[in-house]
Amino acid sequence: MMFRNLYISLLCTLLLGCAGAPEFDTSGVDRALTPQSVIAEPDLSRGKVALWGGTILETRNLKDTTQIEVLAYPLDISNRPMLDSKPLGRFIVRHPGYLEPTTYAQGRNLTVLGVVSGSQSGSVGETSYTYPLISDSQLHLWSQHEGSRTSVHFGLGVGIGL
Amino acid sequence: MKLTRAVVHSGAVALMLSITACSTNIPIEISQPLEGSPGVGEVRNHADAFRSTRVRWGGVILGTENGQDTSRVTVVAFPLDGDGEPRVSDQSTGRFIAVVDEFLEPLVYSRDREITFTGRVLNTETQDVGEFAYEYPVIQVEQYYLWPEKVEPVYVDYPPYWWYDPWYPYYPYFPHHHRH
Numbered sequence: 001m002m003f004r005n006l007y008i009s010l011l012c013t014l015l016l017g018c019a020g021a022p023e024f025d026t027s028g029v030d031r032a033l034t035p036q037s038v039i040a041e042p043d044l045s046r047g048k049v050a051l052w053g054g055t056i057l058e059t060r061n062l063k064d065t066t067q068i069e070v071l072a073y074p075l076d077i078s079n080r081p082m083l084d085s086k087p088l089g090r091f092i093v094r095h096p097g098y099l100e101p102t103t104y105a106q107g108r109n110l111t112v113l114g115v116v117s118g119s120q121s122g123s124v125g126e127t128s129y130t131y132p133l134i135s136d137s138q139l140h141l142w143s144q145h146e147g148s149r150t151s152v153h154f155g156l157g158v159g160i161g162l
Numbered sequence: 163m164k165l166t167r168a169v170v171h172s173g174a175v176a177l178m179l180s181i182t183a184c185s186t187n188i189p190i191e192i193s194q195p196l197e198g199s200p201g202v203g204e205v206r207n208h209a210d211a212f213r214s215t216r217v218r219w220g221g222v223i224l225g226t227e228n229g230q231d232t233s234r235v236t237v238v239a240f241p242l243d244g245d246g247e248p249r250v251s252d253q254s255t256g257r258f259i260a261v262v263d264e265f266l267e268p269l270v271y272s273r274d275r276e277i278t279f280t281g282r283v284l285n286t287e288t289q290d291v292g293e294f295a296y297e298y299p300v301i302q303v304e305q306y307y308l309w310p311e312k313v314e315p316v317y318v319d320y321p322p323y324w325w326y327d328p329w330y331p332y333y334p335y336f337p338h339h340h341r342h
Contacts, residue, residue, distance in 0.1 A: 061292030098294050100254045102224065102238050141252050 021078040022140045024051060024113050035072050035089035038116055038132040045116045050134055052091060053081035053111035059104040066099040067092050069131070070110065079111050080142060092120055092131045095139065104141065113138040191280045192218070192246045192307040202239045202256040205299040209286040217301055219258060220248040220278030226271040233266040234259055236298070237277065246278045247309055257296060259287060262303045276309040 028049040035052070038045040054072040072088040073081040093112050104110075114136040121130050196218035205212045221239035239255045240248040260279050271277070281301040288295050 061294035061296075063293050063295070066294075098291070098296070100238060100257075101291065102222070103252050103254055 021080070022111075022138075024079055024111070024138060024140075026051060026079075026113075029113070033116065035091040035132045038091075039089070039119065039130050042119055042132075045132070046118060048116050049113070050116055051075065051079060051111065051113050052088075052134065053079065053109065054087070054091075055081065055083065056104060056106055056108045056110060057090070058106060059099065059101040061098060061101060064097065066095045066097065066101075066104070068095065068099070068104055068110070070112075075111065079140075081109050081111065083109070090124075090129065090131055092133050093136050093139070094133055095136055108144065109142040111140045111142070112136045188245070188307050189280075189305045191305045192278050194246070196280060202258050202299060205258075205283055206256055206286060206297050209283070209297075209299060212283045212299075213285065215283050216280065216304075217283060218242065218246065218278070218280045219260075219301065220246065220276065221254070221258075222248065222250060223271055223273055223275045223277055224257070225273055226266055226268040228265060228268060231263060233262045233264065233268075233271070235262065235266065235271055235277065237279075242278060246307070248276050248278065250276065257291075257298055259298045259300045260303050260306070261300060262306060271308065275311065278307050278309070279303050280305045 029051045030048045031051070033045060033048055033050045033052075038050075052070070052072050053075050054070040057069040057071055060067045060069075069090060069092050071090055073083055074085045074088065076082050093110075093114070094117065112134060114134040116132060117135045118133045119130050120133050121128060123129055196216060198215075199217045199219070200212050200215060202219060205215075205217070219237070219239055220242050221237040224236040224238055226236075227234045236257065236259050238257055240250050240253075241255060243249045260277075260281065261284065279301065281303040284300045284302050286297045286299050288297050290296065
């Protein structure tokens with residue numbers, strides 16, 4: 001009986017260990033939407049639901065919102081940004097209230113589900129840049145230790161017995 | 163008889179090892195849970211109600227400022243584990259400021275180090291984080307413990323054995339000729 005409990009708790013731990021990928025409600029998501037396409041057609045894009053992800057460039061705490069500037073990458077099957085791919089442009093997540101900037105730190109990767117709410121102009125160096133704005137309804141920060149590649153390798157081996 | 167003695171000996175060795183492992187200088191107030199200690203968020207929202215309440219809080223240091231007779235440590239708080247050590251994650255419980263009545267070397271009590279305090283709630287203080295007016299609970303510190311820096315594990319991919327010695331599998335049987 002004791003062993004059975006132990007076994008069950010061990011199993012639960014193992015299962016929890018694998019439950020890394022978050023659930024996003026992707027029903028209304030326009031998969032064709034990218035930061036670049038939003039900038040190209042701002043009026044058509046406003047109000048559409050986007051699922052974007054990438055690497056945090058900067059987190060700014062404003063009076064009653066937090067703005068996270070992100071460099072977007074295409075998402076993989078579990079909606080994690082693929083950092084080996086070509087970036088899709090920058091965007092800004094506008095989150096109501098305070099987010100801890102040392103947690104939402106530069107270099108962390110996130111995926112956001114939200115509504116395209118407009119654009120904001122800024123600059124990268126001396127180049128003026130238009131950032132699409134997205135109001136998040138779900139924000140997922142990826143763990144620092146999980147890369148974009150799986151660490152499990154499958155191999156096929158041939159053995160010869162003599 | 164011999165076997166029993168061996169068992170006793172190994173037991174004694176194990177005991178000594180475990181005693182050595184435990185003999186750190188963590189103050190008991192730090193390593194033991196403090197009953198009734200409110201959370202950082204609770205104190206931020208109801209500062210007056212918690213004035214002078216004893217707390218046991220810990221987290222990651224953002225910075226240490228040295229005043230005339232005091233040091234002020236700004237901390238991003240996290241829940242504490244069974245030993246009172248902060249369990250750092252993406253779910254911070256908020257920021258706080260700890261006032262210590264002595265000089266703390268800012269190069270040691272530096273950004274990203276983990277620390278745990280016990281103390282009493284003094285008040286709250288508003289400081290800007292970016293443009294956000296953040297209300298920091300301030301505590302007067304009684305005990306504190308700076309956790310040792312964690313050494314990042316280094317994983318080395320050793321080359322296969324034949325990299326070192328191509329004769330390895332034959333080694334015991336392979337005669338080595340010394341030319342002279």
